[in-house]
Amino acid sequence: MAPRIGVVTFPGTLDDQDAVRAIRLGGGEPVQLWHASADLKGVDAVILPGGFSYGDYLRAGAIAALSPVMTSVRAAAGKGLPVLGICNGFQVLCEARLLPGTLMRNEQQRFKCSVQELVVESIDTVWTCDFAPRQAIRIPAKHGEGNYVADAATLAAIEANNQVVFRYLHNPNGSEHDIAGVTNETGNVVGLMPHPEHAVEGLTGGSTDGLGFLSSVRRFLSVQV
Structure with missing residues (x-):
């Protein structure tokens, strides 16, 4: 049975339908979730997609982190629900304290849009277990506030705990x-x-490395009792 993967839409979200399409291409069943509802509809996993939730007012992701759906996501994540935050979704997860650190303005103070080469540092996660250690992947990136920062103690801890993915x-x-x-x-x-979610079709993205996230969560969910 295809896993049911929820995609949350906040005011200002713009990549939710891309995530829905990626889930279908990756063998899952997308379920659309709304920011103002605490109902996760019994999904097997959740994706927080990219965009500009609440116009990035206050701080990127700060207002969305207080929404009703995030109360449910926070509780479910504490019980093991797989959650993936992409771009603005990553910012929301940091603001919700589900992930360490925070995202600040890019060092150059400019919006960056390019295909990035990434190294998979950890395969010990729900979303990366189908990759190979140190695998190089190509994934598009587009952000103005993608500068990951944390204090020295937090950086030391996540490095020691293999939390850099x-x-x-x-x-x-x-x-x-x-x-x-x-x-x-x-x-x-x-x-x-x-x-x-922008790297799931060779015709449009030039890379299908993004499908590895979905095959990973499918693999994880398939062995759960």
Whole structure:
């Protein structure tokens, strides 16, 4: 049976339908979720897609992190629900304290749009277990606030705990330690700035490496009792 993967839409979300399409191409059943509803509709996993939730007012992702749906996501993630935050979704997860660190303005103070080469640093997560260790993947990125920062103690802890999931081969935004994505301590919540949902068809994206995220979560869910 295809896993049911929820896609949350916030005011200002713009990549939700791309995520829905990617889920279908990756063998899942997309379920659309609304920011103002706490009902997760019994999904097997959740994706927080990219965009500009609430216009990035206050801080990117800060207002969305307080929405009713995130109350449910936070509780479900604590019980092991797989959650993937992409770009703005990554910012939301950090603001919701489901992931360590935060995302700031790019070092150059400019919006960056390019295909990024990433190194998979950890396959010990729900969303990366189908990759190979140190695998190089190509994923599009488009962001103005993708500069990952954390204090020295947090950086030391996530490095020691194998919580850095992706690194940029060529850092586009000034992120500490070239970090492109991180996970929580249990490996079920992952956030990254690049967009795997834009790398699922060779015709349009030039790469299908994004399908590895979906094959990973399918693999994980298939062995759950």
